[in-house]
Amino acid sequence: MVLIVGDGMGDRLVPSLNYKTPLQEASTPNLDEMARRGQTGLINVIAPGIPPGSDTAHISLFGLDPFLWYEGRGPFEAMGVGASLTKGDVALRGNFATVKEEGGKLIVVDRRAGRKVDEASELVEVLNEKLNEVDGVKVEFYHATEHRLAVVLRGEGLSDKVSDTDPHEVGKPVLESRPLEDTPEAKKTAEVLTKITFKSYEVLKDHPANKRRIEKGLPPANIVLLRGAGMLRKPLPTLQERIGVKAAAVGATALVLGVAKAVGMDLYTPPGATGGVDTDYKSKARKAVELLKDYDMVFVHLKGTDAASHDGLVEEKVRMIEALDYIAGYIMDYYDGEAVFVVTPDHATPVTVKEHTGDPVPSLLYAPTAIPDDTKEYNEISVAKGKLSGIRGMDLFNLMVNYANRAKKFGA
Amino acid sequence: MVLIVGDGMGDRLVPSLNYKTPLQEASTPNLDEMARRGQTGLINVIAPGIPPGSDTAHISLFGLDPFLWYEGRGPFEAMGVGASLTKGDVALRGNFATVKEEGGKLIVVDRRAGRKVDEASELVEVLNEKLNEVDGVKVEFYHATEHRLAVVLRGEGLSDKVSDTDPHEVGKPVLESRPLEDTPEAKKTAEVLTKITFKSYEVLKDHPANKRRIEKGLPPANIVLLRGAGMLRKPLPTLQERIGVKAAAVGATALVLGVAKAVGMDLYTPPGATGGVDTDYKSKARKAVELLKDYDMVFVHLKGTDAASHDGLVEEKVRMIEALDYIAGYIMDYYDGEAVFVVTPDHATPVTVKEHTGDPVPSLLYAPTAIPDDTKEYNEISVAKGKLSGIRGMDLFNLMVNYANRAKKFGA
Incomplete structure (x- = not known):
């Protein structure tokens, strides 16, 4: 399982892009291919209209309900x-x-x-x-x-x-x-x-x-x-406890890595990964491929998309989206086994707003055995009618685990 | 933010209208325009198949979960x-x-x-x-x-x-x-x-x-x-407390105004507003435009659609829907600022049933910055594939607040 999160990647129509979104503007051949071969949708990481924090968003994207499990950022930042x-x-x-x-x-x-x-x-x-x-x-x-x-x-x-x-x-x-x-x-x-x-x-x-x-x-x-x-009143259950998988996180943002550690992931910050727009994204891609030999699940976090959004830098955001496309393509090319891929923002940070918003975000799930939908490209407009539309972040995670055939039955 | 509710406006196919719905039959150029420029869907104000009361429906449309907050109509009617x-x-x-x-x-x-x-x-x-x-x-x-x-x-x-x-x-x-x-x-x-x-x-x-x-x-x-x-065991949290907005309600129906007051809205019943099919809807439209100068959010309630439905009067219902279209158009025309509009029934009251039902209802959200969907008209059939389909009343409210950039982030 490969979970790639483009922080704050979701956006709105941008006047300076002729009312396209940064995802529409960016060249993303690898994400488009995954969207064509997989399932897509506009998902609500927390709930419709609720702007997620980076911490609550990742709790949900790791399969847990943030309304039940979130108790403040402090413990996650330390972890x-x-x-x-x-x-x-x-x-x-x-x-x-x-x-x-x-x-x-x-x-x-x-x-x-x-x-x-x-x-x-x-x-x-x-x-x-x-x-x-x-x-x-x-x-x-x-x-x-x-x-x-x-x-x-x-x-x-x-x-x-x-x-x-x-x-x-x-x-x-x-x-x-x-x-x-x-x-x-x-x-x-x-x-x-x-x-x-x-x-x-x-x-x-x-x-x-x-x-x-x-x-x-x-x-x-x-x-x-x-x-x-x-x-820390209520430690999160680990992925090992919940579904018996060994997971690793590749990133450089303390708060997000803290949530990853809280669910039991081992943390890796490869050389040159900075959490900014200057990050060495190729180094992250190589690290992810390397880790897939030892781990059942690798989570790759790219913060640059969000950093560019908070600064209102649309061209930088487009460039960081293309970096994320590179990471996805590199892992597809260089990982020898069959993997289930999920690519998603953790929330929208529209460059016109410069803050997290509660807009639904475009997500994709590519699994060799999952029945595809009709979506041909990966962006906010093209995935709207995809079959994942309307689900939550935790649902997306559960579907990834399901299509990797690692999900635990609820009931007998 | 402008929230316009047509009480009981949702309906089913009506034999005497050649199996069209009253919304299809009515001439609604303003609602159709908002649907074209905005997002739409069939929403579940409470939950699929649950017929809402006017009180529980509005608790949800004001962003709160009625299963958590509703304790009976008495306190709301008094308020x-x-x-x-x-x-x-x-x-x-x-x-x-x-x-x-x-x-x-x-x-x-x-x-x-x-x-x-x-x-x-x-x-x-x-x-x-x-x-x-x-x-x-x-x-x-x-x-x-x-x-x-x-x-x-x-x-x-x-x-x-x-x-x-x-x-x-x-x-x-x-x-x-x-x-x-x-x-x-x-x-x-x-x-x-x-x-x-x-x-x-x-x-x-x-x-x-x-x-x-x-x-x-x-x-x-x-x-x-x-x-x-x-x-009143558990007073509802006010909009001021929740999201820091000042809100006003325009209507004439005690139960609905009571819920509005319970969430902290100031109440206005303009001259001629009766809560019946004889209401002076133009007076409501003028009042709404006036209040938008002083309030962040104005809620306009039209009861006539429901009154006609309970009496099985399909032509009256069509006429009241056209009154609601007038209200929406008047506010669009005469309010100087940029507003986020939501138009929705609080529930269906099919004229053939004469009671509230749990059918999903057609809703629209028009916000200058929200990415539109493909819907061209506003009625039960045309909005079915809109991107809001499947959400709840409280989600619709949260999306309105989100696209007005007034939503509070959950987490860090």
Whole structure:
């Protein structure tokens, strides 16, 4: 099984394309061929008219109902950068930031420490060494990209009902975390977060890496600001548990990889995969073919389509769609076995809107044994009358598993 | 956003129309144009084969699942005639009726006191003055139309598990309300209802308005019969809370206006709007255009299509459909901004059946940015292959909000 997701790939009629969609404009011989040989439709990844987040969309595309399973982005982001979470763990987003001491307070000078923090690995290492336990709670730091971190708290009696230590504004003092509900768990967790933040300053402020940054004229990454606490209350069932398949994810976007890990996929970010429009998509295609030797299911995620859409860059979007077509064609050409393919956006991000919308999105399923429909091309208009129209993201996943003859019977 | 509902507008093939539907028979140039430029389909307002009530249908058309939110018509009817209900209030439908004393009992002579009760305001005023509290429970009377009332009980420990004081039959004695479950709340509420009904006779029987009625040869409106107790347990979330929009309703039907009020719409009944086939539909169209200056969403309800259907009057129904077409065209012509339009029945009321049925109904969505389908006309047959086919009423609402770019993302 090969599941290829073009993030935000769905779109509307674009005036600058003579009222065509980017998918109509792009040259997609491989996707068109799959559409001709397979089944297509306009599907609702979550439900008609509901704009999906990248996290809820992928929960659905991995076969689970997001209304039942989604509890916030925090745990997924942490899993996407390497953390393994278990029930009751609290995950937060962290920033390396720059603060200065003023009147006995720490005042934020740059919430992102200049964004480019080449010393991040070094700094995360020292944090994990010196701040690995606070008040009996285990603390783990993970570097994501640039100034971004994930921070995980493990221990008994934690809560995610706590406020941020990140003041979200330059010139403001670093905050103490407050409990957002009157429970011992929230009180304790807030105290731990406050201590982590202020202790991170003690650990980082005189670190050699920061001395080097100051010498170079860069803002020192001298504190970790925390925000967006989330608790993993209900771990997602894994693909192994649900249908007995071994699955791998190829991508570079932490949030999406986190959902993939949460359903039990092994994560791969091949060299050159960036999550942006500059990604080395050929490297993803090669990795997918390689992984198909060892895995029953390979999920390939391309973020560039969404990145271009959020910036309103229609030509970039067309180019990224053609990259996705390349990936699909490469896997078809170079994988020796028979595979079931699904190609779908996770949601529409119309270049004219620059945000996720709840429009239905064009999807295709190509399986050697699935009866095709009459669709000849892959785009928002041509698939409208395809036989998959109206189904949800989770249905599309279940159909892929079904046509791979790996679906579990419900009932006797 | 403009949501136009033709109550009971959906239909079946009608023999007297040479097996066409009333929508096919009617001249609807404006609806046909919207269908050509927009998306259409046969939708299931509740679920396939389930005949919606006017209340459950509108809960769904306002974007909420009626299986989760519906708890009986009582609260909605009361809200539709002016009451503001809060959690725990019990609402009932009331009739002004005519009774006579016979053998120590009150026997029903006319359950509707001749239907036309011009003195209703006067009588409601005296009821609200003399019967505003019974056993510590606050009581409010609201006049709806003709003989119809809404009655609201407010106080601690009420129940809607109580039987009617209305015997539902002429010649029968007025009933005492009985508790329908063995709880102190039901017992207390039943006692209060019985007292309200019998005390209303004391208040009304010798009222000057009734003396005048008797002089004119009209049946006196000398009692209030109560039925259909309903409690507001779970207030509906408002549109303001859900999606941050300010909405207005234009109509004249208490039950439907009550649902509109329950989701936070402001209610408008323009001059001449009657809820019947004699309604001044042009007045509704003008009001809608006026309200679009101040509101993000305007809902226009036309009841005449349903009234004609219940009476089996096919020509009247065709005429009311043409009135709805006029409303849609007038708003398109006279509203200066860009609007997203939805036109839909709330259910079918086939003139050959004269009752609500669970047939799918033809709906259309016209939004400047939504990719159209191939439909050329608006009726039950022509929209069947449209891309909205198969969705629910709540989905249609969510799509309208989506294409107005006002939908909230689910997830991150």
